[in-house]
Structures are given as structure tokens and as C-alpha cells.
Amino acid sequence: MEARRSPIRPRRFFPARIQHVTLPQDRRILVVSDVHGNLPYLRGLLEKARFAPDDVLILAGDLLEKGPQSLDTLRCVTALAKTHTVYAVSGNCDWWVPLMYEVGTIEDNLWYINNKPYCLARQMCAEQGIPVTPEMDYIAMRDTLARCYPDEFAFLRAMPEVIDTSHYTFVHGGLPEGPPDTWDAWACMKYDHFMTTPRRFDKWVIVGHWPVMLYHESIVDANPVFDAEKKIISIDGGCVLKDDGQLNALVIPRDGSEDFSVISYDPFPTATVRDAQEAGARSYYIRWGDARVRVLARGVEFSRVRHLRTGYEMDVLTKYLYGDGDECTINDSTDYVLPLQPGDVVSVVEETRRGYLVKHKGVSGWYFGRLRR
Numbered sequence: 001m002e003a004r005r006s007p008i009r010p011r012r013f014f015p016a017r018i019q020h021v022t023l024p025q026d027r028r029i030l031v032v033s034d035v036h037g038n039l040p041y042l043r044g045l046l047e048k049a050r051f052a053p054d055d056v057l058i059l060a061g062d063l064l065e066k067g068p069q070s071l072d073t074l075r076c077v078t079a080l081a082k083t084h085t086v087y088a089v090s091g092n093c094d095w096w097v098p099l100m101y102e103v104g105t106i107e108d109n110l111w112y113i114n115n116k117p118y119c120l121a122r123q124m125c126a127e128q129g130i131p132v133t134p135e136m137d138y139i140a141m142r143d144t145l146a147r148c149y150p151d152e153f154a155f156l157r158a159m160p161e162v163i164d165t166s167h168y169t170f171v172h173g174g175l176p177e178g179p180p181d182t183w184d185a186w187a188c189m190k191y192d193h194f195m196t197t198p199r200r201f202d203k204w205v206i207v208g209h210w211p212v213m214l215y216h217e218s219i220v221d222a223n224p225v226f227d228a229e230k231k232i233i234s235i236d237g238g239c240v241l242k243d244d245g246q247l248n249a250l251v252i253p254r255d256g257s258e259d260f261s262v263i264s265y266d267p268f269p270t271a272t273v274r275d276a277q278e279a280g281a282r283s284y285y286i287r288w289g290d291a292r293v294r295v296l297a298r299g300v301e302f303s304r305v306r307h308l309r310t311g312y313e314m315d316v317l318t319k320y321l322y323g324d325g326d327e328c329t330i331n332d333s334t335d336y337v338l339p340l341q342p343g344d345v346v347s348v349v350e351e352t353r354r355g356y357l358v359k360h361k362g363v364s365g366w367y368f369g370r371l372r373r
Contacts, residue, residue: 013184014098014102014103014184014185014186015183015185016160016162016184016185016187017160017161017162017185018160018161018162018163018180018183019160020164020165021163021164021165022165022166023056023166024056025254025255026254026255027055027056027085027255028054028055028056028252028253029055029056029252029254029255030049030051030055030056030058030252031058031060031170031206031235031252032045032059032060032235032247032248032249033059033060033061033062033172033208033209033235033236033248034208034209034235034239034240034247035062035063035239035247036063036064036067036093036239036240037063037064037065037066037067037068037069037072037118037120037240038067038068038069038073038239039067039069039072039073040069040267041239041240041247041266041267042073042076042247044247044265044267045247045249045264045265048263048265049249053083053084053085055084055085056086057080057085057087058086058087058163058170059077059086059087059088060091060170060171060172060206060208060235061088061089061090061092061093061094061171061173061189061208061209062091062092062094062208062209062236063077063088063091063093063094064093065094065119065120066118066240066241067118067239067240068118070118070119071120071124071127074120074156075152077155078155081155087163087170089159089160089162089163089170089171089172090156090160090161090172090185090189091172091173091189091208092186092189094156095185095186096120096121096156097153100121100142106139110136110138111134113125113132114133114134121145124145124148124149125141125145128145128148130144161185161188161189162175162180162183162188166203166255167255167256168203168204168205168206168252169203169204169206170207171191171205171206172189172190172207172208172209173188173189173191173194173207173208174188174191174194174205174207174209175188175194175205176188176191177199189209190209191207191209192209192210193214193215194207194234195207195210195215195230195232195234197232199230200231201230201231201232203231204231204232204233205232205233206232206250207233207235208234208235208236209236210234210236211237211241211242211245211288212224212225212234212238213238213245213287213332214287214288214289215234216285217285218282218283218336219336219363219365220332220334220363220365221362221363221364222237222238222242222244222245222246222359222364223237223248223262223362223363224237224248224262233250235250235262236248237264237362243331244268244332244349244357244364245266246264246265246266246362247265247266248262248263249263249264249265251263264362266347266359268348268349269347269348269373270345270346270347270348271345271346271348271358271371271372271373272343272344272345273340273342273343273346273367273369273371274342274369274370274372275342275369275370276340276341276342277337277338277339277340277367277368277369278337279337279338279339280337280366283334283335283336284307284312284335285332285333285334285336286307286316286330286332286333287332290307290309291330291331291332292307292309292327292329292330293305293306293307293308293316293327293328293329293330294308294326294327295321295325295328298318298321301317301318301352301353301354302317302318302354303315303317303318303321308327314333314334315335316333317331317333317350317357320332320333334365335366336363336364336366337366337368338360338363338365338366338367340360340367346358346359346360346371347359347360348371349364354366354368355367355368355369356371
């Protein structure tokens, strides 16, 4: 356990940088957010989408951090931007240059680098043979990294917090209230549960940041959420953050179109359902931020728990429990029973003696029948 929560955040107002972009006409637009240093997912998604030089790629923030390949992912995107049309907005996990040079403190940045094994600066240090210690010369390290990674630093430095076009606005977290010249950059990048805002917008606002499954209470649904009345689309499929997460691409066939579609990628093995199964009558989703449970009976593979806030009881995988006590935190868990028909293709997330935790069309749940591999 870490001794303190991550302090990486600015301690003063930093005006949001807004880039006004005219999108190319009659070209497909792919919008992807929250890659979080998972290069295989990004490559898998772009391959599945058949991303080509005629397409436009918009990265809606949090390209980096949390996953094991932040540096390689940044290199990949930096190279891609030289041969393809790529736009990127900064997420709170991408904001390294302002934090290193303008609004972050040396103490906070040193703590982060020392306590986050997958952070970009730590991966750069490892590649350059720079030992990471609490007593390291931060200024010397920072300047060395800037010299060794000029293209990567330039790419990060150029990322605005908002990209505004004629028909769409792309921002990682959400749009603060008030006129744009009063928007704080951090508030644009880290705007939790933006889709619950009562505001309505004149053009589509496309965001990431908040994993879409957190908008659901009884099921785990990793598909983008559309609110046509507010004109908000949230696309973070929980890549890296959720064990059964996926990387989503919102597909806009051409500038100005509202004929949206979605392409998603995850690497789980697939299988075909052999037996019909009806949906369960009642279910719940215990998720990040509300994951305290009391263990009623601990078993080798499954344990019975009671969710502390709601009192809801369910069986969960024992390996998802964090701690050996009667009360502990649990990994995201659901007891939802998926409705399935013979011939349905599912992704297998977990295989147990009781059945399978699977995904079908982006929704996770349990299947207790037979599968054909």
C-alpha cells in the first residue's frame, strides 16, 4: 500500500489551451481515449479498425501512465503523427511537461516517479540508466530526459487540453462552466462523471477519463455511452484500469456526421455458446470507489461477501479480495447472468469450476453452460 495518495496535480490555475481545428472533409475519423500505456491494445484496435493514412485519428487523452508501455506507446504515436493525420488532447495522465516545468513541485514529482512503476519519466530513466531514488537530482534528470527524448517532449508539449471543431469538441474529462478563457486546464482533463452534468451543448462533446462502466449500477458495460439530448459521448472502455476492460474507437464516417459507430478491442480468447441462458433476475456491480465489503464466507475459489454500503450479497472470486480480514476492498465484481443464445460468440475473461465470466458485445457477466472453443 502507498503511504499517501498521488499528489500529481497543479497547485495553481493554468489556463486551458484550446486548439481550433478544421477537420479534413470526407475522411473517416477515429476517436480513441485512455490507452494508458497499453500498446498491444492500441495496435490491436487500429488493426481491427483498418486505420489508414486517409483516416484521421483523434486521441482524447490519457495515452500514458498506469500501463507498462507508456514510453513505447508515446514513441508509436509520435511516429504515427509523422505519416498520418493525428490530433491529441492532453489527459491528466499526459500532462508531464507542464508538471515538470511550470506547475508541479519537485517534491511531488519525485514522489510520483518513485512510487509509480509504470510512469513515463521512470521508464525514460530506466532506458537511460538513471537510478530512481528519493534523493536523485530532479533538475538534472529532467533536463537529461528532455535532451534524450526531444520528439516525445515536443509532442507532449504541443497537446492542448481542448480541440474544438465545427461539429465536435474533444476534451479528456469535460468542459467546465463559464467562458472558455476562464477554464482551468486541470478541470478540463480531470472532470469526473461528466455525463451527469445537467448542461446541454450545441455540438457533440466527446470525452474519456471516466470509465463508462461506472455509469451503470447493475451491469458491467464497457461500450461508449451516448446522450443525444446533452450531446455528450463518453468512450473510456476501462483499458488497463478494468480486468475485463476494452479499448473503444468512436467512428465518425466524415466531418459533420452523426452516424456514429463503435469498434472495440480486447485480447481475450473467444468461444461459441452452446446452451441458451436467460438473464438473471437481479444483479449488482461492485466497482472502484465503492468497493468495501464484509467477507461472510471465504472459500478457495469463491467467497460470499456483503457490500458495505448497500448490503447486497454476492459470490465473488476469492482472488479479487484485497486483504485477509473480515472487511476489505474488492476488485470490480458482478453477479450478472448474461442472456445468451446458442451461436453467440463471447470473450472468456475467467474460467472457473462454476462457469465462465465472459463478455458479449461489451457487457460482462456469467455464463453457466457449455462453450465451443
